[in-house]
Amino acid sequence: MARAGKEDPELNMLVGRPDPRVRRRSFLQVAGLLAAAGVAGYAGGTVAGLGDGDPPGAVAAADGQPIAGNRRNERLLNIYNWSDYIDDRTIPLFQAQANIRVNYDVFSSNEDLLARMRAGPTSYDIIVPTNNFIPTYLKLDLIEPLRQDLIPNLTNLDREFVETDYDQGNRYTVPWQWGTTGIGFNRAKVPGGKLDSWASVFEPDAAAEGRVTLLREVTDLIGCALIYLGKNPNSIEDADLAEVVKLVRAARPKLKGFTTDTYIDELAANETWAAQGWSGDVFQAQDQNQDVSYAIPKEGSLRFVDVMAIPKGAPHPANAARFMNYVLHPKVQARISKYVSYGTPVSLAKPLLPTDQTADPSIYPPASTKLSILTLTGQKLQKWQAAYDQIVK
Amino acid sequence: MSARGGRARLAPYLVGLPGGLWLAIFFVVPLLVMFSLSLQSGNAEAGFQFTWEWSNYTRAWELYSTQFLRSGAYAVVVTTLCLVLAYPMAYWIAFYGGARKSTYLFLILLPFFVSFVIRTASWKFILNDQGFVLGPLKEAGLLPQDFHLLATTTAVIGGLTYNYLPFMVLPLYVALERVDPSLVEAAHDLFASRAEAFRRVVFPLSLPGVFAGVLITFVPVASDFVNSGILGGTQTTMIGNIIQTVYLNSNNYPLASAMSFLLMAALLVGIFTYARVLGTEQVMEVAQR
Incomplete structure (x- = not known):
């Protein structure tokens, strides 16, 4: 920008x-x-x-x-x-x-x-x-x-x-x-210079090992994982959450880490190639590095x-x-x-x-983009936090 | 007469009172609060209730035993490295420092004038994949392109060793400084070789320093979370990071408190075992000489 x-x-x-x-x-x-x-x-x-x-x-x-x-x-x-x-x-x-x-x-x-x-x-x-x-x-x-x-x-x-x-x-x-939650990525580093699925961060390729980060935030992490798995983004089903835990645990060894505040710099420095992140943050990285781009995955995402x-x-x-x-x-x-x-x-x-x-659809997405607004309260808060406890280890 | 005697007997306690109160208010009270928290259940929104929830402890171990063990292992490695690196430094300053001893000590303390977070963060800068160390080496073909140091065990252990080295040097120096050089001369006079004089005279006399150094290095290293947070990755998480995340990100205060107590208990047991094995009495005896 x-x-x-x-x-x-x-x-x-x-x-x-x-x-x-x-x-x-x-x-x-x-x-x-x-x-x-x-x-x-x-x-x-x-x-x-x-x-x-x-x-x-x-x-x-x-x-x-x-x-x-x-x-x-x-x-x-x-x-x-x-x-x-x-x-x-x-x-x-x-x-x-x-x-x-x-x-x-x-x-x-x-x-x-x-x-x-x-x-x-x-x-x-x-x-x-x-x-x-x-x-x-x-x-x-x-x-x-x-x-x-x-x-x-x-x-x-x-x-x-x-x-x-x-x-x-x-x-x-x-x-x-x-803003929206999506993926910030480095066009020069991801295959084909394009990326359109949550798979790139939840099931990273071996080539991107140690170059992918996820958000260190209960709502975004679990909400987006549920969306990727095709579940209801507000699910509190134990089975769904167990799948989320399994998915992220499996991805964990290939991740660079969980972060909400360092990925802007890391994207800008070519250190991170794909980061689950918030739209505006990724654009700030783009200001410093023209290779950085933002995508709202095709599976849908979150708006906040x-x-x-x-x-x-x-x-x-x-x-x-x-x-x-x-x-x-x-x-x-x-x-x-x-x-x-x-x-x-x-x-x-x-x-x-x-x-x-x-005019940028990644800042002001068209009405056709599937975006959910989550509310985190009561039982959902408790169950999601318990799932998160299992993910962080 | 008796009144004055009573006061005299009370005096040491009165002198200790401010410190004691300080400890009671800022250490014992929070500790009790935390202990009570570790036995509660509930969530951040609905509030927590005291329910004798001992399962927090078993759950903490089930979920995070890997990180507990990893922290212990890191602490052992880092303490050993610190000891090996610090001993020659302290030895040299104590015996060959001469008039400049205080200058050398000051140099060792100098890093403390900069926040240790900033120092650790600058290591992140230095060890960066494209940083000024790895960048040119890769360019020259001396290292493979995908070589990296950040987010590895090496980086975390390196950072910890760097940060805690002064904690080891100072007590060693204090102990070695008190060793009378004429004792070493006497050993030589009695036909001890340099190695033998060191092994049988200097080293035993420095044991209190080793003991103290190991203690004040091991304990904070085992509970450190900054180095692993800044220099580490997903496979180097220490228990301190987990406690931090569970406390701040998932707001599970009872679980985080239970983990803190497990860590504290493990450290206490470790320290007492260590004191036993090394023979505190012997150390104290040497110290009193």
Whole structure:
């Protein structure tokens, strides 16, 4: 995806110099690792993020008007989003425009995020779980209703992102971006330069040994394996799950590994030849390596919406609502979407996007593509996690 | 009088109180919580209930015995490698370091000034298939094109050895530094060869260092997950990686806790056996001299 192009002057004028893009994936991964081992309370806390380099003058005026509706009277916003999921201008521009300082931290798995939210209050004001986890968040009472009056731009959302089964009417969540799960592959390395089946990752050829990765995420791994096996993607049948376990266990010795956050770099570096991955991530690898391509397998796949939500008791819910409103602006949506190459939930942004993105069937798949939206809750959650436990060994 | 005597008797305990409280709050309490968690059942969404679920332990072993054993094997290999590499280093610094001893020690500690995650990640960079080490070698035809180091046992063991080497050097150095060189001279005076003087005088005196070094290397290596996570592949998974995945990815806290306790138990048994075999008393006796 070519990313050259002029920035909108209206959004741009307040900031002279953008913050450098911060890639902190690996550090975060390790913060998670350390937390898991109980080594230190080094996770969870805010590691200084993009907020470090404040745009000139933005924080100097921080003693301005207090913002009503926050629990802590600070011009501060703590965001916890997926790694590699934002352009480098949105945060600086928001900081300058709203006069709110932003700490931006990243995570790399839904389960990781859920585990942290369950563990107790954090200082985060916005988290970005995937739609299939929202029922769990609601059931566990982990997120709070939005101040919709502060988010007039909600009207910009496309209907299908308002009338959803996980959060009818956006009472708790605002879509960030949406995408599909598919396969990122290296055209120069896979036979014939093309690939159209889940078989390439679930039953890799001997030639691709050690060059294939699968997602380290319960939903995508088991959902896509069920689709490949021709089962119902929502199956909780023990027999089906046993087949999934058998399939992935058999593939395991030929895999490079399970990853949700390193495959972008590995695809770009020709280290991985085929990776189960998320559409926009693969396009980011393509930016660095023209041989990388993305396919939605013919067997069908999964579609997901990552949504912004406010953790219960967050310190700055009003600031969070302001940010959500900002993000729903078509120009901001276009900027983020253009950079991350995921689909925007705001159609008004599409005219602002390059046509090679809006016309790309791997970003905006045609209606004929079989895409399922999964919801992970109750018995399914338990059974799928048990199956996953057998897969990871 | 008696009151003062009582206070004097209490004094050592009072001095130990802050440390003791610290341990109680940050070690014993979490440990108990984790133990209770390891006997619960349920899931992340519905919540976990305490049900004396001992099957978590049997299930942990059934599912992951390979990784438990692999971690143990890696730890043995890495500790041995560290010992073999560290002993000459510590020996040389202790006996031939001269005035620069502290400089050499500082050099050994220097890597600690960089986060060990970053150091491990840079090994990934160095060992990369097309990296600046393997790339030119392959180009020159010295290595086959499909040769790789990453995701192999060699890479994981190499990374572990690299990361834990200083932990072995320091206790060895401390022990060797305390060996009086005149004892070695005396051995020579009594017609011991250099090898014999080392075997019968220096090495026995350094045993407390060996003992401590092996302990503080073996235990963290057996539970390490960063090296295998960054440098390893699907066939080098250690038990630490499994605990991490089961905890964070499938949110199965009881199973992950049970595994942690199994690992801890295995390590404790291992350590006590080791102490027995090596004869702690003898080591202590030497240490007190």
